[in-house]
Amino acid sequence: MAVSGEVIIVGGGIIGLASAWRCLQAGLTVTVFDPDPTRAAAFAAAGMLTPVTEAYWGEEDLIAVSTASMRRYAGFVAELEAVTGLDVDLRTSGVLVVAFDNDDLEVIEDLFRLHESCGLPSRRLRGRECRAVEPLLTPTTRGGVLAPDDGSVNPRRVLGALSRAVELSGGSLVCQQVRELRIQGDRVEGVLTDDGVAHGADVVVLTAGAWTPLVRGVPEADRPPVRPVKGQILRMTSRLHSHHPGITVRGFVRGSHVYIVPRSDSEVVIGATSEERGFSRQVTGWGVNELLRDALTLIPGLGESELTECRAGLRPGTPDNGPVVGWGRTEGLYLATGHFRHGVLLAPITAEAVAADLAGRPAPAEIGAFRPGRFVGEFVP
Known part of the structure; x- marks a missing residue:
């Protein structure tokens, strides 16, 4: 038509x-x-661009459309920036997925098996190799997976x-x-x-x-x-460069998960909860505590950053x-x-x-x- x-x-x-x-x-x-x-x-x-690090078993069609869209992203952004003269902070330096304890490490290993099964580009890392990629990670990091082609953009x-x-x-x-x-x-x-x-x-x-x-x-x-799926999310400002992560980190901490997304300026975004709460966009103490607890467990230096925004958005789930x-x-x-x-x-x-x-x-x-x-x-x- x-x-x-x-x-x-x-x-x-x-x-x-x-x-x-x-x-x-x-x-x-x-x-x-x-x-x-x-x-x-x-x-x-x-603004995570993560067709690899947010892949799940049973979602092969979604993985395919996500990777296809990611292949278009650099050209999409280049055209958009050329037309408008506005920088959207596209970062394609990779995403690091890390495990805090041995149980979390099993989740990482399962994720890596999925990557191998689907032919997705990623590399298995030991704990010290994860810290070489992101030195701010806690020394107790057990291991992880690096997806070199994943990234982020400032939405x-x-x-x-x-x-x-x-x-x-x-x-x-x-x-x-x-x-x-x-x-x-x-x-x-x-x-x-x-x-x-x-x-x-x-x-x-x-x-x-x-x-x-x-x-x-x-x-x-x-x-x-x-249906609406609520997600609480935080924004922090790193006043010191030594406290600003260099790569997006998605972490598993005692069975829960968190992501930490640095911008090219001093902002760091931490998210996100996933809640079936209808159209409520209320920010809760529980949600803020959970996100800060897990983020600071993985990158303790973020505790010196200023908490500048707490917000809840609604994802459209199917x-x-x-x-x-x-x-x-x-x-x-x-x-x-x-x-x-x-x-x-x-x-x-x-x-x-x-x-x-x-x-x-x-x-x-x-x-x-x-x-x-x-x-x-x-x-x-």
């Missing part, structure tokens, strides 16, 4: 903005609606750059909440915003993330099984942890949501797929496993 008219994108997070930018480049007319871009999961996120900078790119490409960003879809017969006609104004469109792309279930008017047959990308059954309705813990990583390939589908071109093959119809046993092209 090739689109030639107006496109409305509901949701101005990283998936919505990246999709808008690519659709504009394809010659489409695009308007993005979002009342508050800071509520996007990517605004809270650490807040990416969101800012994408907003700028959309505007420079002729798109419109409207700070309004979409109340509901407008449907006439068996096709979408547009949206209704909270100010009571109706906006017409030939296609509505639903990229509302965890808020997808709250958009009214979506036909039941097209409503994806997306039953199989994979995104939902593709045409709905209702004519003119397109879904790009449910990216769970990989929204930042999957932005390039998702945006490419959205633009290709709307332009009537072939989408990346790896997206095929994540079309909307898989949850009812029917493939939706």
Whole structure:
């Protein structure tokens, strides 16, 4: 189905903005609606680009689409920075996964077996080799795995750059909440915003993330099984260079896990909890304590850093942890949501797929496993 008219994108997070930018480049007319871009999961996120170090058994299709998106990331960022003149702090120096005790080391060994099984690039390290990669690690580190091609990006900078790119490409960003879809017969006609104004469109792309279930008017047959998964996350500032990690560390500490993501400036991001708490974004003492406890266990020097932000974001989860990308059954309705813990990583390939589908071109093959119809046993092209 090739689109030639107006496109409305509901949701101005990283998936919505990246999709808008690519659709504009394809010659489409695009308007993005979002009342508050800071509520996007990517605004809270650490921005880890970890197709290898966050791989899981049974998620081989997700591993494939994640690695495909990672291959696109350097070009995606280079183009975005060239268009906007804004630096998004892409770091591709690797990610180190470490174990605190012997039980944690078994988890690391299982992860390495998965890497070998899937042909993912990684290297098994002893404790002292881990500390050679990151000298700030505790001397009791038992061992780890280095994924040299994983990395991170600053998602807040990416969101800012994408907003700028959309505007420079002729798109419109409207700070309004979409109340509901407008449907006439068996096709979408547009949206209704909270100010009571109706906006017409030939296609509505639903990229509302965890808020997808709250958009009214979506036909039941097209409503994806997306739920909010709360993640608490901290930001610290390292005043001393000697306390600033040089590489992203993902650690297992007495059965729990934590990640520590350094920026090119003095910021360090620590995350994240995973909680089934509905739409609550409350930061709790329990969550902050758990994250600080595990992070300081792995890198004690972070205790000298200033705690500058505590925030909770909502990841859009699905039953199989994979995104939902593709045409709905209702004519003119397109879904790009449910990216769970990989929204930042999957932005390039998702945006490419959205633009290709709307332009009537072939989408990346790896997206095929994540079309909307898989949850009812029917493939939706």
